[in-house]
Amino acid sequence: MSTFPWLTVAGAVPLIGAIAIALTPGRSAAGSPADRRARDLLVKRLALVFSLITLALTIVIAVKFRPGGPRFQFQQVYQWIPQFGVHYAVGVDGIALVLILMSTVLMPVVVLASWNDVEEVAAGATSAAPGKRARRGRSAKSYFAMMLVLETMMIGVFAATDVFLFYVFFEAMLVPMYFMIGSYGVGQRQYAAVKFLLYSLLGGLLMLVAVIALYVYSTHGGHQGTFLFTQLSHLALSPTTQKWLFLGFFVAFAIKAPLWPFHTWLPDAATSAQPGAAVLLVGVLDKVGTFGMIRYCLDLFPSAAHFFTPLVIVLSVVGILYGAVVAIGQADIKRLIAYTSVSHMGLITLGIFAMTSQGQAGATLYMVNHGFATGALFILAGFMVSRRKSHLIADYGGVQKVAPVLAGLFLVAGLAGLALPGLSTFVSEFLVLVGTFTRYEAAAVLATAGIILAAIYILWMYQRTMTGPVRAEVANMPDLKARELWAVAPLIALIVVLGVYPKPALDIINPAVHSTLVGVHSRDPVPPHPASAQARQASTTSTAASSTAPTSTAPTSTAPTSTTSLVQHRRGQRSQTLRKQGSSA
Amino acid sequence: MTVTVAATASTIATPHFEWSLLSPMLLVFGAALAGVLIEAFAPRDLRRPMHVVLTLGSLAGAFVLTVVLAAKSSIFAGGKPGVVAAIGTVGVDRPTLFIQATILILAFVSVLLIAESSHEVSSFTPQAAAVPGSAEEREGLLAGLSHTEVYPLTLFAVGGMLLFPAANDLLTMFIALEVLSLPLYLLCGLARRRRLLSQEAAMKYFLLGAFSSAIFLFGIAMLYGYAGSVQLSAIATAAQSGLASSTLLYAGIALLGVGLLFKVGAVPFQAWKPDVYQGSPTPITALMASCTLVSAFGALLRVFYVAFGQLTWDWRPAMWAVAIVTMMVGSIIAITQTDVKRLLAYSSIAQAGYILTGVIAANAAGLSGSLFYLAAYGFATIGAFAIVTLVRDRAGEAAHMSSWAGxxxxSPLVAGVFALFLIAFAGIPLTSGFNGKFAVFRAAIQGGALPLVIIGVISSAILAFPYVRVIVLMFFSEPAAEGPVVVRPSAYTGLAVAIGAAATVVLGIIPEPLLSLASHAASQLFVR
Known part of the structure; x- marks a missing residue:
């Protein structure tokens, strides 16, 4: 593998873009309104170009990624703060890679979709208060600059393989999002922004305690303290310690995801944010929570993860049903979509904590698909709202007659939300449910009920907004413009393509899921899905030959034969000295 | 034990002073005395420039001398943590030099604020003796008078601050405490606007400070009764042998602790802080919030690590309690504040609580974490107060938060920099505040104080709310019609803000140099 620092470069490009945007002349610079518009256009073009470059770079990374290779690829490890044992360490496994790819796909889409959002906020505010001195327009400059800064942090948070570095990105990404909601949002934006920040900050600070404690435990026995994930995952922790640390991490991720009952910030934040910011919030930031669960909660604290699994399963199922039921009752389009996300995120956590290969592979794929599907829904709803200037479902009706393209794409995105076969979410939802059913039948059955509810909230919303007689207010509603079509078309295409042919994504995801399951000492309870069993058999036999002699201390007593060889293979590969204190699977 | 000549000689010998070891303090005190002479003899027009050059020059010179001392190998020869100088009264060791260097830099930046020349922004009254609202006051304003005494007073205070954490016996420490406090009492009363508030603040500070000094002195008497000496090392030895009455010892620790915690502003000895921070001229508030805090923590660390280092188990529970109430009270009451300076005061109280968690760790990591935190916090807090001086309405500084709306x-730049400081106080990563918090919390967990850290992060989350509210006001609210304006600062204030912001960002992203310096300084703790 080449030593070119792909991940660092991909992460740095948006930051450079943000700096470039910051250096363009601002709104206060002299010039006529036309000059101002030209400057704003320059900013938007810069944002688009830099996000496209980043996308191209991550596609290169994805192409160069070898699914059969070591777990973490494109690794770079440099000392950052030796006093704290902190490294600048990046690297991706399959799970992180697909999430990075999703983020970088969403970013140009969001830039295109938000093209005129900033001006509209300013215009709306001015017209709302004509008596007052016209407010100086909000600057497109800082909005797009913050968006790119956020992209850097998104790549960083998924790519970090040092827990401290992860935490830094995890917390720091709150700041741009906070300003994006608070400064550029609509409605109760201040309230929503503060609620979002305080919720996330509280969770993050509890995690900080766990992060520090993890470091302190890594110094026990005279070791040099470290935050490197690969070393921490071999740490021997007592079950009690694991439970506390697990909770510290888990609460932060549960707030971020958000898992019921920590979800209340999300509908407010997503409703108040601009559609573009809402896409990033729900599409990417939420995934940081579920990503954190699968990467950190499971791999670092396996026995605690097993201990808390029943609790998480219950919360997830409640979240699925609660989110769906509440979504049905919403009168506000964006709020409705936000509640569907609560429901879907419950499905993702369910898949993760089912601790089966289908469940976790499905959950990971679902993270990606949910990003695209909900992103498309939010963007299309945003287009609709920007035309009619109303969030309320009741204010629409018969849109499909005046704007058929908008309505058609909205339907596709909506159907992806209810997991129609042939669309990408179906594959992931199916995998999650199958993976859950093999271990927790009741949970899977209840979760399936959530899909029925999904059909209600999506189709009923579609029916109320798009069908029926054309309301007078929407009679002149223009259909999608070329820019808007270009923004949303890639997402719709991806939803369809991944629905028909999800193999490339699954190929990348599966090995990472297997190492996670090995790390958490879990195995599939029944003869697993034939395809994945074959794949695993193949990978085990092909790599076992090349692996070094397995360490003699592998916990053969707890793992049955087929998994044992994989366990030993992985352990030999990592050539570690410490051994994780495993609970019985 | 001590290496001084006089202490071991049986005959009365000429006291031996290691002048070179004391040179930073001597330079500052000398410059202060020279400042008094300038005040007496220099023509009025020349006073201010001469003072500014002398004050800034002496602080910079003292900083250089401190660095030279720290680099001097003879002090630390043979793996010693340092030496005791001046007949056993002054300890010269790495933590002390680190603290002194920190104080000197922070004082330098604070003096930049004090030296703000623009008539509009200057924070000091032209004539302190004139009754507020009187004709004399107006005349003074019109004549463009200014109190150039603030410079020597500041230098005296800084000199006291340098001596306070270095003092190796309690009497010297007491004298240092008085030397640093008395000028500050005066300086507090010199505000240009809202002079009654300022004078009230000075009065309050003086009265409460006098009480705390008395209590401190009483504690010294108790400890002298216990150990027969005021030297910190002698007290430590006596405590180790445990022969004398422990009642005296514990009473002494408690009273001494009260005196020190008063200066730090820990709950329940915090009552002066909001009033004094609010009433004082803002540059003086910046000086107190940064340098005095550093100095007081330095003394606290020395006393509790050297004299009571063996008694960790005895003082720790009380310190736990103080730290917990300090963190919680500081952050909860901060929520209700509507005045920016009072908010910063309560925030400073809570920050003192976080630093106390590092003190409680009572290990080298705790010491180095506290040192780093103090430096990081000092820069951010001076920067924040510097911005407060710039946001003005007709009545002077627009202290009420509501007028900061929009x-x-x-002024996106000023508001953005202020937001940066607030984010640093809130401890968001990539700012110095986060690394400081991380350092002390890590030390505390290593020292077994996990519950304290959990309370610390809960308090941080609470404290984030008032900060976030200010950011909401500044960025998300519409500007008030008669809102304040941001005046263009002279180069002095601009430089102070720039230094504060740069330090906050740099210590947030590349904290390693300062961290390893602090850790090197703390590796052998204090000299005994």
Whole structure:
């Protein structure tokens, strides 16, 4: 593998873009309104170009990624703060890679979709208060600059393989999002922004305690303290310690995801944010929570993860049903979509904590698909709202007659939300449910009920907004413009393509899921899905030959034969000295 | 034990002073005395420039001398943590030099604020003796008088601050405490606007400070009764042998602790802080919030690590309690504040609580974490107060928070930098505040104080709310019609803000140099 620092470069490009945007002349610079518009256009073009470059770079990374290779690829490890044992360490496994790819796909889409959002906020505010001195327009400059800064942090948070570095990105990404909601949002934006920040900050600070404690435990026995994930995952922790640390991490991720009952910030934040910011919030930031669960909660604290699994399963199922039921009752389009996300995120956590290969592979794929599907829904709803200037479902009706393209794409995105076969979410939802059913039948059955509810909230919303007689207010509603079509078309295409042919994504995801399951000492309870069993058999036999002699201390007593060889293979590969204190699977 | 000549000689010998070891303090005190002479003899027009050059020059010179001392190998020869100088009264060791260097830099930046020349922004009254609202006051304003005494007073205070954490016996420490406090009492009363508030603040500070000094002195008497000496090392030895009455010892620790915690502003000895921070001229508030805090923590660390280092188990429970109430009270009451300076005061109280968690760790990591935190916090807090001096309405500084609404739209740069400081106080990563918090919390967990850290992060989350509210006001609210304006600062204030902001960012992203310096300084703790 080449030593070119792909991940660092991909992460740095948006930051450079943000700096470039910051250096363009601002709104206060002299010039006529036309000059101002030209400057704003320059900013938007810069944002688009830099996000496209980043996308191209991550596609290169994805192409160069070898699914059969070591777990973490494109690794770079440099000392950052030796006093704290902190490294600048990046690297991706399959799970992180697909999430990075999703983020970088969403970013140009969001830039295109938000093209005129900033001006509209300013215009709306001015017209709302004509008596007052016209407010100086909000600057497109800082909005797009913050968006790119956020992209850097998104790549960083998924790519970090040092827990401290992860935490830094995890917390720091709150700041741009906070300003994006608070400064550029609509409605109760201040309230929503503060609620979002305080919720996330509280969770993050509890995690900080766990992060520090993890470091302190890594110094026990005279070791040099470290935050490197690969070393921490071999740490021997007592079950009690694991439970506390697990909770510290888990609460932060549960707030971020958000898992019921920590979800209340999300509908407010997503409703108040601009559609573009809402896409990033729900599409990417939420995934940081579920990503954190699968990467950190499971791999670092396996026995605690097993201990808390029943609790998480219950919360997830409640979240699925609660989110769906509440979504049905919403009168506000964006709020409705936000509640569907609560429901879907419950499905993702369910898949993760089912601790089966289908469940976790499905959950990971679902993270990606949910990003695209909900992103498309939010963007299309945003287009609709920007035309009619109303969030309320009741204010629409018969849109499909005046704007058929908008309505058609909205339907596709909506159907992806209810997991129609042939669309990408179906594959992931199916995998999650199958993976859950093999271990927790009741949970899977209840979760399936959530899909029925999904059909209600999506189709009923579609029916109320798009069908029926054309309301007078929407009679002149223009259909999608070329820019808007270009923004949303890639997402719709991806939803369809991944629905028909999800193999490339699954190929990348599966090995990472297997190492996670090995790390958490879990195995599939029944003869697993034939395809994945074959794949695993193949990978085990092909790599076992090349692996070094397995360490003699592998916990053969707890793992049955087929998994044992994989366990030993992985352990030999990592050539570690410490051994994780495993609970019985 | 001590290496001084006089202490071991049986005959009365000429006291031996290691002048070179004391040179930073001597330079500052000398410059202060020279400042008094300038005040007496120099023509009025020349006073201010001469003072500014002398004050800044002496602080910079003292900083250089401190660095030279720290680099001097003879002090630390043979793996010693340092030496005791001046007949056993002054300890010269790495933590002390680190603290002194920190104080000197922070004082330098604070003096930049004090030296703000623009008539509009200057924070000091032209004539302190004139009754507020009187004709004399107006005349003074018109004549463009200014109190150039603030410079020597500041230098005296800084000199006291340098001596306070270095003092190796309790009497010297007491004298240092008085030397640093008395000028500050005066300086507090010199505000240009809202002079009654300022004078009230000075009065309050003086009265409460006098009480705390008395209590401190009483504690010294108790400890002298216990150990027969005021030297910190002698007290430590006596405590180790445990022969004398422990009642005296514990009473002494408690009283001494009260005196020190008063200066730090820990709950329940915090009552003066909001009033004094609010009433004082803002540059003086910046000086107190940064340098005095550093100095007081330095003394606290020395006393509790050297004299009571063996008694960790005895003082720790009380310190736990103080730290917990300090963190919680500081952050909860901060929520209700409507005045920016009072908010910063309560925030400073809570920050003192976080630093106390590092003190409680009572290990080298705790010491180095506290040192780093103090430096990081000092820069951010001076920067924040510097910005407070710039946001003005007709009545002077626009202290009431509501008038800050919409500042982000009028002056994005100033509001952005202020937001940066607030984010640093809140401890968001990539700012110095986060690394400081991380350092002390890590030390505390290593020292077994996990519950304290959990309370610390809960308090941080609470404290984030008032900060976030200010950011909301500045960026997300509409500007008030008669809102304040941001005046253009002279180069002095601009430089102070720039230094504060740069330090906050740099210590947030590359904290390693300062961290390893602090850790090197703390590796052998204090000299005994």
């Amino acid at each position: 500042l982000g739209k009028r």
